[in-house]
Amino acid sequence: MKHLFSLLVAVLMAAATHAQGVLQFEKVLHDFGKVPEGTMATYEFKFKNTGNQPVIIADVQASCGCTTPDWTKTPVLPGKTGIVKAVYSSSGRPGIFNKTVTVTSNAATPSTVLTIKGNVLNKDQIKATLTPAQLAQGPRLVLDQTTHDFGKMEAGQAPTARFTIKNTGKQDLVLSAIQSQCYCVGYKSAPAPIKPGQSAVVELIYNQRKLGLQEESVTITSNDMHGDTKLTLKANVVKDLNAGSMVKESGSSVPFK
Structure with missing residues (x-):
């Protein structure tokens, strides 16, 4: 009897x-090959749950801040598929890269x-x-x-400049990083790819x-191989727009115009 009980326990443990x-x-492993500097190199690692219980991905950690991961957040049932996405920011990072993302789950x-690698080249x-x-096909x-020109603005006010960008090429135009000496310019929201022949308003x-x-x-x-695009922002930055906003006009005080 004792032998049968031990055998039953072993069977149950094996089943569990x-x-x-x-x-x-x-x-x-995914090799991007040659990556134009300034682009966001993106790859989706696809997987399938070949087990007999749902898989839940608890976390995905990148080996550096230059790589941003994303993944299927819902439980992946047996026989179903999911993805782990790795996005490498190549802006300001010329040369060969080799980065990893570690997937933690309740799987066996x-x-x-997972590994992504490639060689970031400048546009020239x-x-x-x-x-x-x-x-010409790009x-x-x-x-x-x-x-x-923002004109007069208050320090720290963060106004928005709107530019219309048209893609006159033959492939999707993907905008990437904004670069400036002051590190004080950025996108109001992440720009979407612009289809050939279409235009979009970009807010800075x-x-x-x-x-x-x-x-x-x-x-x-961007991924325009003709070169990066340069623009100029101008402003007269004051400490307080209200201070000195009253000027003398015809001997009477009127709001600043």
């Missing part, structure tokens, strides 16, 4: 051990390491490898204006606290 979800990735193998390096025909960024937030006349050179990076 095999009652688990299994994360089966199509691949655990609780931790899986990429352009040198393209024929005129290949270059996206093309055209701005409606290259300068915006200017958060300048330095007083006086300011002129900022701003670079918009």
Whole structure:
């Protein structure tokens, strides 16, 4: 009897051990190859739950702040699929990269390491490898204006400048990072890809606290291989817009115009 009981316990434990979800990735390494600097290199690692219990991904950790992960948040039932997305920001990071994201879950193998790698090249390096025909097949960024003057603004006010961008190329135009010497310019919201022949309004937030006349050179990076796009923001930054806002006109005080 004791032998039968021990055998039953072993069988139950074995069954419990095999009652688990299994994360089966199509691949655990992706090579982007040559990546134009300034683009967001994105890849989705696809997986299938080949086990017999639901799989829940608890967390995904990137090996550096330059890589942003995302993943399927809902339980993945047996036989169903999900994704783990890795986004590498190549802006200001020329050269070879090799980064990992670690997936933690309740699967039979609780931790899986995924790897992305590639070689970030500046646009001049990429352009040198393209024929005129290949270059003509890519996206093309055209701005409606290259300068915006905010006029008088209060320090830390963060006003918005609107620019219309048209894609006159033949592939989707993807806008990437904003670069400026003051680190005070950014997108109001993440811009969506712009289809060939279409236009979109892009809003830039200017958060300048330095007083006086300011002129900022701003670079918009994108996947346009013709080069990055430059524009200029101007402003007269004052400490307080209300101070001195009354001026004398014909001997009487009137609001500043």
